[in-house]
Amino acid sequence: MTRPDLKKMLACAWTSASIGAALAMTVGAVSLLLGFVGEPLANLSYDLMFALRPNMVARDVAIVYLDDLSQEELHQSPGEAWDRKLHAQLLERLTADHAKAVVFDILFDGPGPVPTNDVRFIRAMKKQGRVVLAAEAHNDAHQPGIAPGWLELPYGPFLQAAAGWGIVNAKRNSDNGIREAFQEVDNFAGHEHVPTLAWTTAEVIGAKSVKDTATRDSFRSVNYYGPPGWLASASYFRALQMDGVPPGFFSNRVVFIGAKYSADFSGKGKDEFATSYTRFCKDFAPGVEIQATIFLNLLHRNWWTRLHPALEFLAIAVIGLVAGGSLVKFQPVLATVLAIAGLAVLFLAVLLLAWWGRIWFDWFVAVPEVGVGLLWAILCSSLKLYVDRQVLAESLAHNLSPSCVKEILKRPDLLRPGASKQEVSVLFSDIASFSKITGRMDPDDLFCLLNQYYEAALIGIHETDGTVLQLIGDAIFAIWNAPLPQADHHVRACRAALTLRDQLLQFDVRQQSLPLRTRVGLHAGTASVGNLGSANRFEYSAIGDNTNLASRLEGLNKQLGTEILASRDIQKHIDKLLLCRLVGHFKFKGVDRLLEVHELLGPLELTEPTKAWREAFARALFHFQRRQWDIAEAQFKLVSQLRRDCAMTPTTALGGFTEDGPSQFYLARIEALRKLLPSPEWNGEIELTEK
Numbered sequence: 001m002t003r004p005d006l007k008k009m010l011a012c013a014w015t016s017a018s019i020g021a022a023l024a025m026t027v028g029a030v031s032l033l034l035g036f037v038g039e040p041l042a043n044l045s046y047d048l049m050f051a052l053r054p055n056m057v058a059r060d061v062a063i064v065y066l067d068d069l070s071q072e073e074l075h076q077s078p079g080e081a082w083d084r085k086l087h088a089q090l091l092e093r094l095t096a097d098h099a100k101a102v103v104f105d106i107l108f109d110g111p112g113p114v115p116t117n118d119v120r121f122i123r124a125m126k127k128q129g130r131v132v133l134a135a136e137a138h139n140d141a142h143q144p145g146i147a148p149g150w151l152e153l154p155y156g157p158f159l160q161a162a163a164g165w166g167i168v169n170a171k172r173n174s175d176n177g178i179r180e181a182f183q184e185v186d187n188f189a190g191h192e193h194v195p196t197l198a199w200t201t202a203e204v205i206g207a208k209s210v211k212d213t214a215t216r217d218s219f220r221s222v223n224y225y226g227p228p229g230w231l232a233s234a235s236y237f238r239a240l241q242m243d244g245v246p247p248g249f250f251s252n253r254v255v256f257i258g259a260k261y262s263a264d265f266s267g268k269g270k271d272e273f274a275t276s277y278t279r280f281c282k283d284f285a286p287g288v289e290i291q292a293t294i295f296l297n298l299l300h301r302n303w304w305t306r307l308h309p310a311l312e313f314l315a316i317a318v319i320g321l322v323a324g325g326s327l328v329k330f331q332p333v334l335a336t337v338l339a340i341a342g343l344a345v346l347f348l349a350v351l352l353l354a355w356w357g358r359i360w361f362d363w364f365v366a367v368p369e370v371g372v373g374l375l376w377a378i379l380c381s382s383l384k385l386y387v388d389r390q391v392l393a394e395s396l397a398h399n400l401s402p403s404c405v406k407e408i409l410k411r412p413d414l415l416r417p418g419a420s421k422q423e424v425s426v427l428f429s430d431i432a433s434f435s436k437i438t439g440r441m442d443p444d445d446l447f448c449l450l451n452q453y454y455e456a457a458l459i460g461i462h463e464t465d466g467t468v469l470q471l472i473g474d475a476i477f478a479i480w481n482a483p484l485p486q487a488d489h490h491v492r493a494c495r496a497a498l499t500l501r502d503q504l505l506q507f508d509v510r511q512q513s514l515p516l517r518t519r520v521g522l523h524a525g526t527a528s529v530g531n532l533g534s535a536n537r538f539e540y541s542a543i544g545d546n547t548n549l550a551s552r553l554e555g556l557n558k559q560l561g562t563e564i565l566a567s568r569d570i571q572k573h574i575d576k577l578l579l580c581r582l583v584g585h586f587k588f589k590g591v592d593r594l595l596e597v598h599e600l601l602g603p604l605e606l607t608e609p610t611k612a613w614r615e616a617f618a619r620a621l622f623h624f625q626r627r628q629w630d631i632a633e634a635q636f637k638l639v640s641q642l643r644r645d646c647a648m649t650p651t652t653a654l655g656g657f658t659e660d661g662p663s664q665f666y667l668a669r670i671e672a673l674r675k676l677l678p679s680p681e682w683n684g685e686i687e688l689t690e691k
Contacts, residue, residue: 017325020376024324024369028316031365038362039174045364046179046221049354050276055226060299061292062253063233064090065260070236085117090240090257091124091131097250101130103201105168105258105288108133108154118157125161132201133162137169137185137194151189166200168291170273177274181220181294181303198294201254209301221304223297223358227277228285231292254295258288304354307361319346319366323373328380335377339370419530424479424542425493425570426524426550427466429457429500431474432517432558450474453516456507460499464492469541479542482529490524490573494600497522497564521553522566522600552588553597561661568596579606581614583662584621585685594685599662613642617663625684629670636663
């Protein structure tokens with residue numbers, strides 16, 4: 001793809017926005033559909049809602065923990081089932097304290113070692129009347145040859161004494177966290193409906209939510225009340241003591257009894273899981289606390305619901321469409337601000353939706369979506385900027401030196417449209433007798449010749465970091481000190497003029513067509529300079545009377561027979577650096593002031609070789625301005641003679657002239673002035689009647 005094609009594509013807002021939207025939506029879809037990508041993002045979307053939400057009050061449950069301290073105080077052996085006499089005593093204690101129900105998150109899968117303790121435990125369960133026991137569902141084969149799927153139920157006599165049973169299984173995420181709560185398992189191990197421990201508990205106490213069929217079938221997410229340890233709890237051994245907990249601690253509460261951390265009541269391993277707070281507080285919750293939380297959700301009907309997959313996909317698609325399609329329209333800094341602001345608004349919206357509506361979805365997928373949209377916007381902006389800079393650099397290279405191009409590209413302010421007043425040195429050049437040359441050459445040959453001419457002519461301007469404003473036919477219009485400041489711009493312009501002359505002399509020797517001579521006008525002054533185009537098209541220009549004077553000086557060369565003429569405004573800055581001679585004072589048509597004009601001859605090395613005829617010309621001009629026609633005439637004739645006879649004169653450095661053009665000009669003027677005497681106010685100036 002070429003740069004113009006790439007620039008055209010990037011410039012098409014619809015195309016770049018469509019690509020951005022497609023990329024962002026693809027990232028969103030992949031994140032939702034691929035579990036290893038989507039699950040961590042979904043978990044984070046869910047967990048963040050709890051991390052920022054204040055903890056909730058829960059007065060309906062209390063937990064009794066079989067913890068390390070109780071194990072030590074009650075002299076229970078690690079790794080073995082606890083004495084069921086203790087469970088009976090605890091149950092009697094809770095009944096006396098008017099507990100609403102008692103839930104054992106402990107699997108009693110067979111008779112204990114002491115039958116009398118089992119009997120006491122059964123009696124205590126019947127007296128309490130609302131005891132729920134734990135069961136466990138297994139998916140592996142219980143016996144060889146039997147299909148997977150069996151239930152590990154409580155010991156038969158216990159099952160008959162209890163008010164109900166429920167499985168303690170929970171669906172775990174890849175980080176061992178529990179965020180989803182199912183209510184029952186259908187058609188499992190010969191049972192049409194296998195309830196969970198929390199569901200059965202809610203049924204036992206008559207919770208309204210379990211009477212609704214829709215509640216049984218709906219998908220739920222656990223609404224945690226706080227971080228692990230937030231729910232009211234007591235150690236097992238303290239719950240047995242009459243003064244171990246505050247009075248009425250268990251009254252009218254559903255009491256859950258289960259293991260905590262390293263306490264191993266059944267020998268089956270540690271029972272702890274991650275919650276929505278674990279990634280932030282590093283604590284894990286015992287399984288019994290999660291069972292109590294799920295029960296609270298059922299009791300108060302305040303579980304969370306995940307958005308329907310179709311609606312979730314639609315929401316993520318819309319976010320991707322907006323992010324990918326809109327950010328590309330803005331510059332990187334603004335796009336970044338908008339992306340952050342958009343995510344902040346989205347985050348606030350999902351917080352409100354979760355906290356008050358208890359509805360959540362995998363909103364964190366929007367972060368990579370917005371990130372991709374932002375990266376695409378930055379990439380498009382960078383590519384567009386790169387292409388613009390390359391196109392601009394190529395455009396500038398025709399007018400400026402490589403060093404100037406680099407500097408301008410570093411300063412975008414120089415590219416803004418508009419003009420300002422600036423002192424500049426102006427060069428205007430033209431090919432002598434170009435109209436005659438065009439009439440004698442084939443157009444194709446002339447076109448080729450001009451290309452070769454400009455290639456040679458522009459060397460001096462670019463070497464001095466000048467700005468070529470226009471190439472008009474055979475003319476060159478260039479300035480210095482703009483757009484970049486140059487303290488020595490006067491010297492640069494004059495050196496460029498000399499290089500231009502020397503380059504064209506060498507070029508004229510090489511080329512086989514008609515001889516070319518160029519005339520140059522130099523002037524310095526204030527002009528309005530600036531970009532007349534746009535930031536993408538650098539069309540620098542200079543406007544004002546001072547730019548026109550350079551053109552007038554170029555034209556004066558034709559009358560004086562010279563090659564490079566400079567005004568005093570520019571010559572005074574190079575007087576000690578380059579060799580010049582005063583050729584007179586001229587009044588241009590349409591210009592109010594009198595202009596002192598100098599001929600730029602070359603480097604100071606020419607001072608001695610040209611001294612004789614330059615001094616003779618100065619004397620001749622002196623007498624001319626004082627109306628001493630005879631003396632002036634003799635001196636002007638002497639100038640040409642001295643210039644021809646001076647063997648030391650490096651004529652090639654002065655354009656190859658052996659006749660002195662200004663002397664011939666003044667000789668013709670003397671003849672005219674003798675016939676028509678000037679007015680008394682005349683001081684030697686030459687008034688030009690043509691532009």
